[in-house]
Amino acid sequence: xxxxxxxxxxxxxxxxxxxxxxxxxxxxxxxxxxxxxxxxxxxxxxxxxxxxxxxxxxxxxxxxxxxxxxxxxxxxxxxxxxxxxxxxxxxxxxxxxxxxxxxxxxxxxxxxxxxxxxxxxxxxxxxxxxxxxxxxxxxxxxxxxxxxxxxxxxxxxxxxxxxxxxxxxxxxxxxxxxxxxxxxxxxxxxxxxxxxxxxxxxxxxxxxxxxxxxxxxxxxxxxxxxxxxxxxxxxxxxxxxxxxxxxxxxxxxxxxxxxxxxxxxxxxxxxxxxxxxxxxxxxx
Ligand code: NDP
Numbered sequence: 001x002x003x004x005x006x007x008x009x010x011x012x013x014x015x016x017x018x019x020x021x022x023x024x025x026x027x028x029x030x031x032x033x034x035x036x037x038x039x040x041x042x043x044x045x046x047x048x049x050x051x052x053x054x055x056x057x058x059x060x061x062x063x064x065x066x067x068x069x070x071x072x073x074x075x076x077x078x079x080x081x082x083x084x085x086x087x088x089x090x091x092x093x094x095x096x097x098x099x100x101x102x103x104x105x106x107x108x109x110x111x112x113x114x115x116x117x118x119x120x121x122x123x124x125x126x127x128x129x130x131x132x133x134x135x136x137x138x139x140x141x142x143x144x145x146x147x148x149x150x151x152x153x154x155x156x157x158x159x160x161x162x163x164x165x166x167x168x169x170x171x172x173x174x175x176x177x178x179x180x181x182x183x184x185x186x187x188x189x190x191x192x193x194x195x196x197x198x199x200x201x202x203x204x205x206x207x208x209x210x211x212x213x214x215x216x217x218x219x220x221x222x223x224x225x226x227x228x229x230x231x232x233x234x235x236x237x238x239x240x241x242x243x244x245x246x247x248x249x250x251x252x253x254x255x256x257x258x259x260x261x262x263x264x265x266x267x268x269x270x271x272x273x274x275x276x277x278x279x280x281x282x283x284x
Pocket of ligand 1: 008009012056076098151155
């Protein structure tokens with residue numbers, strides 16, 4: 001299978017490059033070859049007559065910065081995937097796109113199901129929701145995979161921030177009233193690669209959830225990072241109101257991933273083993 005992937009340097013795109021199975025060849029387009037702000041060039045990259053499936057692993061992921069630059073975030077996360085999905089529908093090839101828990105309001109404590117009503121709290125969530133709507137409206141075979149709290153050994157993420165701060169300080173205050181599923185980028189890459197092969201074989205796709213288990217708070221996640229990395233830094237849980245940020249975050253980011261497991265046989269990954277892998281890679 002000839003796969004085209006938007007994104008080259010991001011967490012998920014890097015893991016996709018490392019984990020391609022035999023029989024799948026992929027071209028990865030970085031910002032230098034496909035700027036998502038230029039939606040026509042993204043669509044043109046797909047219409048080459050050779051691509052058999054497309055994964056979009058690129059996105060505007062700066063959640064706070066999106067508050068002050070919503071117009072650009074909306075093009076990158078909304079218009080670009082819409083143009084990609086239109087081009088894939090025309091070419092009759094599957095389009096796989098990654099979305100986020102931030103499309104939900106975060107109210108309640110029940111895990112959100114794919115069909116639950118959306119109500120993003122901020123600009124990033126709105127831009128990602130616009131992308132979802134565009135992908136569905138294109139009418140082609142697609143998978144929208146909503147995930148959360150992504151981490152890996154590369155790029156900027158919570159694990160790497162905690163390790164840096166944990167080496168410098170004895171005590172860290174970390175938000176304890178936001179709950180979700182930390183998700184290894186490697187597991188997202190594996191899920192996408194399994195799904196794309198299933199979709200080439202006729203699986204319909206749709207909108208699905210995929211996040212690591214068990215659900216945790218950021219403070220729980222931080223404690224596990226310190227313990228598994230052998231750092232003595234203590235973690236004090238604080239409420240979100242004591243850690244103000246430009247963008248409001250959902251308190252409940254739990255995702256019900258059972259539909260994905262039923263449709264594709266892909267279970268929730270245990271993020272604690274993913275964390276061990278990442279710590280091993282960072283130590284090497
Ligand atoms: P990263 O932030 O690691 O990478 C994002 C990638 O997108 C980078 O390679 C970046 O390129 C590229 N990019 C950004 N803007 C443009 C642009 N205008 N043109 C071309 N490329 C661009 O993202 P992740 O791998 O963590 O995220 C993958 C997906 O998962 C995204 O759809 C994201 O919304 C979603 N997601 C992520 C979460 C997280 O915690 N990170 C949580 C929930 C969902 P460059 O290196 O050049 O900037």
